[in-house]
Amino acid sequence: MRESARIGDMKKEYPRPLLMVDVVLMSLVQGSLHVGLAPRLSPDEPFHGSWTIPGVQVRTDEDLDLEAAARRALLTKAGLTSPYLEQLYTFGSSVRDSRGWSASVAYYALVSPSVAPADSEVFRWESVDQIRALPFDHTKILQLAVDRVRSKTTYSPLPLYLAPETFLMSELRAIYEQVLGVHQDPRGFERRMEAMGVLEFTGEMRSSGGKPGRVYRRAS
Amino acid sequence: MRESARIGDMKKEYPRPLLMVDVVLMSLVQGSLHVGLAPRLSPDEPFHGSWTIPGVQVRTDEDLDLEAAARRALLTKAGLTSPYLEQLYTFGSSVRDSRGWSASVAYYALVSPSVAPADSEVFRWESVDQIRALPFDHTKILQLAVDRVRSKTTYSPLPLYLAPETFLMSELRAIYEQVLGVHQDPRGFERRMEAMGVLEFTGEMRSSGGKPGRVYRRAS
DNA sequence: AAAATAGTGTCTTTCAGACAATATTTA
DNA sequence: TAAATATTGTCTGAAAGACACTATTTT
Numbered sequence: 001m002r003e004s005a006r007i008g009d010m011k012k013e014y015p016r017p018l019l020m021v022d023v024v025l026m027s028l029v030q031g032s033l034h035v036g037l038a039p040r041l042s043p044d045e046p047f048h049g050s051w052t053i054p055g056v057q058v059r060t061d062e063d064l065d066l067e068a069a070a071r072r073a074l075l076t077k078a079g080l081t082s083p084y085l086e087q088l089y090t091f092g093s094s095v096r097d098s099r100g101w102s103a104s105v106a107y108y109a110l111v112s113p114s115v116a117p118a119d120s121e122v123f124r125w126e127s128v129d130q131i132r133a134l135p136f137d138h139t140k141i142l143q144l145a146v147d148r149v150r151s152k153t154t155y156s157p158l159p160l161y162l163a164p165e166t167f168l169m170s171e172l173r174a175i176y177e178q179v180l181g182v183h184q185d186p187r188g189f190e191r192r193m194e195a196m197g198v199l200e201f202t203g204e205m206r207s208s209g210g211k212p213g214r215v216y217r218r219a220s
Numbered sequence: 221m222r223e224s225a226r227i228g229d230m231k232k233e234y235p236r237p238l239l240m241v242d243v244v245l246m247s248l249v250q251g252s253l254h255v256g257l258a259p260r261l262s263p264d265e266p267f268h269g270s271w272t273i274p275g276v277q278v279r280t281d282e283d284l285d286l287e288a289a290a291r292r293a294l295l296t297k298a299g300l301t302s303p304y305l306e307q308l309y310t311f312g313s314s315v316r317d318s319r320g321w322s323a324s325v326a327y328y329a330l331v332s333p334s335v336a337p338a339d340s341e342v343f344r345w346e347s348v349d350q351i352r353a354l355p356f357d358h359t360k361i362l363q364l365a366v367d368r369v370r371s372k373t374t375y376s377p378l379p380l381y382l383a384p385e386t387f388l389m390s391e392l393r394a395i396y397e398q399v400l401g402v403h404q405d406p407r408g409f410e411r412r413m414e415a416m417g418v419l420e421f422t423g424e425m426r427s428s429g430g431k432p433g434r435v436y437r438r439a440s
Numbered sequence: 441a442a443a444a445t446a447g448t449g450t451c452t453t454t455c456a457g458a459c460a461a462t463a464t465t466t467a
Numbered sequence: 468t469a470a471a472t473a474t475t476g477t478c479t480g481a482a483a484g485a486c487a488c489t490a491t492t493t494t
Contacts, residue, residue, distance in 0.1 A: 017236070060236075103323075210446070
């Protein structure tokens with residue numbers, strides 16, 4: 001029996017759409033932006049066996065809110081907790097899922113390569129620039145997430161969440177270049193970071209082959 | 221019986237959250253940004269009689285997708301079709317509605333004062349800057365919508381959808397000033413509009429008390 | 441010493457803000 | 468003619484891009 005029927009209202013009840021939460025998990029693998037995919041495991045779900053953006057059905061008894069459902073999707077499908085998780089867009093229509101009217105609240109998450117899980121039977125990374133078509137409308141969801149990340153990269157410190165705990169300015173610059181795919185001028189890059197005030201000098205220096213540079217961390 | 225049960229799958233079914241679509245309708249009334257509110261009419265719904273952001277429950281038999289549901293909300297609660305309708309954010313939790321776990325996909329819409337309906341028993345405009353608390357989490361939804369509109373006003377031609385069919389540059393500038401609440405320099409304003417390339421000179425001139433100015437329309 | 445990387449100087453262009461001057465109307 | 472509004476000129480400072488130069492370390 002449906003939960004709301006317990007309230008004992010007189011109003012006619014309409015059939016409710018399926019509500020999913022899908023999470024586009026991104027990280028830097030081999031110097032380029034990758035997305036984490038998981039296989040459809042349930043034989044009774046559409047696209048059984050296909051690799052898709054990890055998602056879960058919202059559970060009224062388990063999830064306090066949508067973000068909690070997104071965290072659960074990340075934890076159960078990729079085995080991790082992400083420091084950056086943000087809502088992207090909600091897709092909903094009568095045709096996007098063969099099971100009937102469904103809506104999916106899409107989130108995107110960024111993790112540092114150091115905590116990115118290795119490929120396995122139930123998880124794998126794929127380069128966002130050479131993805132073949134994904135089931136459902138997941139190709140569109142992925143495209144929107146990638147666009148959002150690239151866009152925010154141009155005016156926000158978003159890529160800090162793709163960086164390890166500590167890093168050199170040149171390493172952070174390389175991350176921006178890998179996300180955007182274009183060269184970043186060292187001078188201007190340093191000025192922008194300075195202006196945003198999102199970096200904190202750890203007090204340490206480190207060399208990556210030549211003159212040692214300052215080691216930074218993300219400002220809390 | 222639940223729609224998905226027709227599929228005849230073996231998988232256990234979970235109770236589904238309530239899925240709503242709410243629309244923050246905005247316009248310029250008496251020189252300031254206003255939001256359209258509608259009263260809760262059903263005696264068996266929470267906050268019966270209170271004024272809220274108009275919304276509908278997603279109907280699997282009526283709405284092709286989420287945006288169609290948003291258009292239906294606008295049409296049934298405000299009696300209009302909006303030229304500008306965009307998804308804002310999705311709110312969902314176990315506590316936001318007393319009927320149980322619910323999610324609301326919030327949209328916002330902008331209409332020109334010329335098509336804004338007059339106040340009535342079932343609809344009224346209220347200034348966004350002097351709203352008292354609204355039911356549910358509607359205060360938060362409204363705040364987010366207002367922030368979004370003000371933010372987009374600084375870098376996009378969004379306020380064109382608050383303008384009448386044709387207008388003088390000074391009138392459009394006044395609209396920007398009413399939305400943002402701050403003076404816009406005529407020179408810079410004209411330059412920005414020019415740079416965005418969103419205006420089209422109709423070829424006509426019109427006076428509003430002094431020297432006649434060029435009449436523009438939104439570029440298609 | 442040579443190679444590699446870090447860090448800084450600075451020139452130029454672009455753009456936004458401020459303010460002012462000029463141009464045409466209506467009342 | 469006076470008042471009102473439209474339109475354009477231009478000065479200034481901030482920010483972005485491009486490029487080069489200096490500094491300090493490793494090999």
